[in-house]
Amino acid sequence: MYSVILKASAGHAKQHPWPVLWLILAVTAAAAGLSAVLILNNAALQDYQRQSSLIPLHADLKVAGTINSVEPMTVAQHRAFYSQIRAAGFREVVAFQRENTQLTVNGDALEVTVYAVDAAALASLVSDAVPDPLGLVSVIAVSQDIAARLSADTAIALTINDQTVSLPWVSLASTQDSHATVLLDLHAFAQLNIALQPNYVVFATEYKRDIVAFLADRQLQYTPYTAEDSPIAITRSFHMSLLAMSLVMFLVCFFIVINALNLFMAGRSRMLKIFRQMGIPRTVIVRLLQVELALYALIGAVIGIFLGQLTAFLLAPSIATTLNNLFGVPVSLGELLHFPIYVPIIAICILATLISASVPIKRLASQLSHITPSTESSLAVSKALFFSLLLAGIALIGILFAGQLSMVFATVAMLLLSGVACLYWLYPTIIRLLVNVSHRTGPLIHWTFSHANVIAVHSRLACAAFFIALATHIGMTTMVDSFRSATEDWLQHRLIAEHYYYGDTGALLTVKERLDNEGIRTQERYQMNLYWQHENGGFAAQTYSYPATTEYLNGLKVEKLLPDGLNQFRAHRGLFINQQLAYRHGLDVGDTLSIAVADKTMDLTVVGIHYDFGNPDTQVLLPLNLLLQTTWTYEQAMSQAVRVMAIHTQDNIALKQYLDELGLSHERLYSRARLLEVSLAAFDQTFVITDALNLVTLLVAVFSLITSILLITNQTQNISGVLRSIGVTRMQLIASLIGQYLIIALITALCALPFGLALAYVLVKKVNVVAFQWMFPLTVDWLAILFAMVTSLVIISLFTSASILLSQSGSLKEQIQCRE
Amino acid sequence: MPRVTGFVIITIGLFAIVLGGQYFSQPQNKAPSVLYGGLVQSSNSLAQVSPEYAIGFPRDHQPHPDFAVEWWYFTSNLKSQSNPEQHYSVQFTLFRFNRGGLTQSAWSDGQLFMAHASIHTPQTHYFDERFATGGNRHAGVLSEPLVIQLDNWSWRSTTAELLPARLNIPLDDIELTLELTATGPIVLHGEQGYSRKSANGSHASMYYSQPFIHVAGELQTTQGNEVLVGQGWFDHEWTSQVLNEQTQGWDWFSLHLDNGEKLMAFRMRLNDQADHITGTLISPDGTARTLPPTALNLTPQEYARMEQRKYPSRWRLRIPHHGVDIELTPRKPDQWNQGRFPYYEGAVTITGSHSGVGFMELTGY
Structure with missing residues (x-):
């Protein structure tokens, strides 16, 4: 009995390979994304553990x-x-x-x-x-x-x-x-x-x-040594977001798995019905079906892991650069072979496939006896609205009160789920409106809108995947764009001098001496790790000298500033702190920070909180003379000089000549424009991985929607036959069907827009603050969003049209034949 | 969902957990557990004790780094001043080990110090063990004034002499401070301090004691302060032979008899020869009589078990020539110091021909 079923299943798979390949491909994509991220995260974790364990x-x-x-x-x-x-x-x-x-x-x-x-x-x-x-x-x-x-x-x-x-x-x-x-x-x-x-x-x-x-x-x-200072803690947000994105991708892939399973089941229904008529128990059929699916999942997972491993090798250098740029954590990511991770990934893929198969299997069993058309009751529509509002409410509470990264991520999940529920409310609501409007326009248009609702019901999983991917894409793109604009603006403010020279203390002092002789103004800065006291407790912070001149103070982009803050700073009564320090230790302008100097204590007021994007450390800025009071001698402070010096001259040629005379390399001399260019290139490189994953997720979601459309196209062959038989032309039918899918895709895309923007708000105002302790203004690049939406819709339209054209290519006689 | 799915899910889940668990498990390192294993280097290359050596003070309170091992050992039997029925006992020991192959470096002189502090209250036993490398001021023995110290445990004399001194032992949540004053002279054991530890003379040490110490002080605990009074015994011993591979262990007693006499007795258990029993009977004025093996009878009367260790817990000690026939019974049932090398060190009560209190040390069980 078993061999008969297995042989028949194998034969059927050979004859109809596409659903099987579709299934394997979807599992492969899911496993590839997940394994690549887990492998990279694990490699990074090993590096951190080595660094963090003193x-x-x-x-x-x-x-x-x-x-x-x-x-x-x-x-x-x-x-x-x-x-x-x-x-x-x-x-x-x-x-x-x-x-x-x-x-x-x-x-x-x-x-x-x-x-x-x-x-x-x-x-x-x-x-x-x-x-x-x-x-x-x-x-x-x-x-x-x-x-x-x-x-x-x-x-x-x-x-x-x-x-x-x-x-x-x-x-x-x-x-x-x-x-x-x-x-x-x-x-x-x-x-x-x-x-x-x-x-x-x-x-x-x-x-x-x-x-x-x-x-x-x-x-x-x-x-x-607080847990927050360890590389594991400071990079947790990055790895969590990477994992979250891979999970989104995994989820989206399993929407495709579900669709592929529906295709697979639809293809198998006739054969399985015959098995049952032969007297084979249903449990045996289901068990063997599960074994077959587990085998496909295993094949998909193994191929996926191989691809994931390959991807991890390819992405490792970029991830290492990102971690260094974002958090200042040097990692080698040299240990990328993590065989023990493979087993859980394979297990997860098989489990997810079997769980995904449980609903189609149940549906298949009921389809064998009778087919119940799906309709959306008004009660279900109201429930969707209720859940949407409820989840939005929870997300709002999260936005207002969530203080931990895990809670913020939960807020993001609530927001996206609220969007999905909203989408399920929007489909019937908008389509009903369209149906009412089109009442007098003719039967075909009226049917087009009415039938769009049936398609929405059948493809809602794929639509949800598309919605999540598009909303995530809009959110992430807006966040990254806002961050980029803020960083560029901040850099343009901060880079006051025309040139900057990088080198060790000795080289800087040599250059400074020479430029002083030439009458060229230079500005070096010093850094010490000092221990500060506040009423909330003590903390160590990188403390830098900062010039108290108007030019430099204007270059300091601040989030908050006391009314007479600049004067207090100039008068050695105040200091600036970066956002990171303010958020980490609950500090605000007007607070007093104390430092023990020799046998006395120096009290200073926090006069401003400045932006300091990309810096993983806390920072205090003091006028140079004040910083010198915290140490012993000028010479000792000099040994702590920051390895960059600002040079206030535009004469690039003369500068190079001086460096030549001193026997120092030009490579360490940067013009303002070049430094800006290098910094922004580093920024773009930092987000290249995020962008890539984001785009892949969106493509997978589009792919998912197309799969769903293929399935529905198969299922609507009978209706097409009926319509053709009552006089609807082939072109009219094709136009009607394409129109229906586009309505669904358009509603989904329009719904994704506000939720994507809300997501961007959460990412900028909550995730960044909790994870990095910095915040920047939200800037919306409407053009980029429009481009993502239109591109997705165009891809969907193209594939849909192709699929419908192929499915409607038969003669009228073929179409009116009764099919399964 | 059919049961098979559940089974598959659980099986795969368990499989993943087991494999995941194995992946995250780390290799373990095991520390040696033998008595003083590895601490004492081959004695041949190190200085040897000699009966010709004349012990002198305060010079010989100081370390003798050329010898393999050395210890400064203080034990004290105390009573609560407010309630004399409440007995306390204290041990503070500083060990020095010459690690042979390790010579001086920029960080240390190559010596290793180990200190033990043990405080028995009627209810609780506090014990801690510390280590430090030599050549730094926080560990070792300093002169003028004499300080015997490891970290913040210290015996601090007022002069280069042993006494008077203050002993301060802060442990995590208690602190003991004792004022120590001499009530009699220092006593040299054996032949003017040359103490034979075996019948054939293969094992010996330089050994002197100060058994006449009046002790008064205070124990601060989380429950409050307890004023303590009693008597103490100080030993200082150095050798390159006692802790070698032939040594199984020893049973050692320091006893304060109520008639004012003091008695030191020990039994060395050696692999290649008969047990060596000897001791010193000290009169109240400090006159010491070395007791040859024939004069002393030291017999276990009862055995007890501590985990896998069987040890003699009650003893009979007879010195027929001096009319001593006493039983030594532990004051508390469990007086093991559970350090890196577990050993028994605890107060005993003396009954029989004489009464009194003392300390018993049992090693190598």
């Missing part, structure tokens, strides 16, 4: 913060400080040094991160610390394939600061991470005669001690 030592040890010296300290000073803080009872403070370097294994060089840690102090915190101070071993943790190449007599050497030393007391641990790490006792590390420049990690303990107070008189500062 010391990857023990699962029980959570980092609370770090202590860093403000200025270079000698080893003797470090040892003295360490003894003081340990003797004061801060046993959670552990000295460590991290070096990214090369490990040579039998002559082959590997990139490696060396963690040298005071293993004895670590052993005071956890009983099974690695490296073990008592075991006398260093541990090299490497991937399994590298570990396989090592043996007891392998020569292992470290190269640090151009110095190569063989590594004693080595024990190996193999991990799934391909990046090699070396864990050493700090004493063993110091014995390798490598320059010691330790930092101090502070592990979280149950018992709170005031480290900041302890450090008050010392040249060291404590920086709390």
